Amino acid sequence: MKKPNIALTIAGTDPTGGAGIMADLKSFQASGVYGMAVATSIVSQNTLGVQDVYHLPVEVIESQLKSVFDDEAPHAIKTGMIASEDMMNVIKPFIEQSGKPYVIDPVMVAKSGDSLMDDKGKRKLQEILLPKATVVTPNIPEAEDITGFKIQTEEEIKKAGDFFLNEIGSKGVVIKGGHLEGDAIDYLFTNNGMRTWTSERFSTKHTHGTGCTFSAVITAELAKGHAIEEAVEVAKRFITLAIKHTPEIGKGRGPVNHFAYQKIEGLDYE
Numbered sequence: 093m094k095k096p097n098i099a100l101t102i103a104g105t106d107p108t109g110g111a112g113i114m115a116d117l118k119s120f121q122a123s124g125v126y127g128m129a130v131a132t133s134i135v136s137q138n139t140l141g142v143q144d145v146y147h148l149p150v151e152v153i154e155s156q157l158k159s160v161f162d163d164e165a166p167h168a169i170k171t172g173m174i175a176s177e178d179m180m181n182v183i184k185p186f187i188e189q190s191g192k193p194y195v196i197d198p199v200m201v202a203k204s205g206d207s208l209m210d211d212k213g214k215r216k217l218q219e220i221l222l223p224k225a226t227v228v229t230p231n232i233p234e235a236e237d238i239t240g241f242k243i244q245t246e247e248e249i250k251k252a253g254d255f256f257l258n259e260i261g262s263k264g265v266v267i268k269g270g271h272l273e274g275d276a277i278d279y280l281f282t283n284n285g286m287r288t289w290t291s292e293r294f295s296t297k298h299t300h301g302t303g304c305t306f307s308a309v310i311t312a313e314l315a316k317g318h319a320i321e322e323a324v325e326v327a328k329r330f331i332t333l334a335i336k337h338t339p340e341i342g343k344g345r346g347p348v349n350h351f352a353y354q355k356i357e358g359l360d361y362e
């Protein structure tokens with residue numbers, strides 16, 4: 093059997109499996125990539141919200157990263173919930189030394205409204221990690237937080253794309269339209285210009301972990317050696333099917349279907 097491509101996620105947990113490293117690992121697997129995971133924070137959460145958060149000591153995050161990189165280096169890396177500046181500083185050298193594609197899902201607030209990053213972390217993200225990114229995947233509120241201006245129109249989305257590329261220094265940014273009205277439009281900005289992907293907006297409350305899943309699939313496709321544009325194209329198809337076929341798990345805002353893409357597209361990985 094051919095050795096698989098490997099993707100690593102560095103993020104928080106969700107014991108109910110809809111978001112965080114659990115969603116990332118499922119998305120990696122469904123994309124035909126071998127998944128690895130380093131936990132940053134243990135989050136007691138479910139489809140109803142966040143009940144408790146325990147941030148792991150930075151030494152523990154560092155030792156997990158050492159365990160991974162001393163053994164088998166991943167082909168692409170993503171970070172999700174990174175709650176503090178100290179965590180960012182511990183993670184940054186591993187990203188730099190790897191020289192691999194790096195996807196940042198700048199997780200700040202859960203869909204339930206609970207905060208997953210402290211205020212200093214929000215300010216420091218653009219100094220420490222965002223300039224290292226191959227692709228950043230903010231939703232509109234996250235893009236507003238990072239750029240410091242309101243984003244309501246396509247002109248403002250373009251202005252935000254320009255800010256990520258030219259002020260911060262990220263290589264690419266996908267500004268996700270999940271939080272806007274109308275069709276679900278995602279905007280990718282790279283040195284090649286702007287590209288958009290549009291899907292119908294499903295009228296469902298089951299969107300827990302959509303951002304985690306979307307960015308994990310981009311990471312998996314980059315781990316396979318695909319270009320940013322191809323990776324976002326696959327991720328959009330994956331997340332659209334995952335939302336369309338939600339498994340209706342839990343009493344609240346349920347997770348998406350991480351198996352739908354593989355099943356419906358009839359993919360058969362070696």
Ligand SMILES: Nc1ncnc2c1ncn2[C@@H]1O[C@H](COP(=O)(O)OP(=O)(O)OP(=O)(O)O)[C@@H](O)[C@H]1O
Nearest residue numbers: 231268269270271276292293294301302303304306
């Ligand atoms: N109701 C919906 N119907 C179709 N696509 C959607 C819907 N909601 C979100 N999406 C798509 O899901 C992906 C994730 O977008 P979203 O804006 O929900 O991310 P997010 O808010 O960062 O998610 P999370 O809070 O889980 O991190 C994008 O491709 C977006 O267009």
Ligand SMILES: Cc1ncc(COP(=O)(O)O)c(N)n1
Nearest residue numbers: 104105111112202203300301
């Ligand atoms: C560990 C972790 N990472 C990310 C999210 C965001 O997902 P959502 O906004 O859908 O709750 C989350 N809830 N938990």
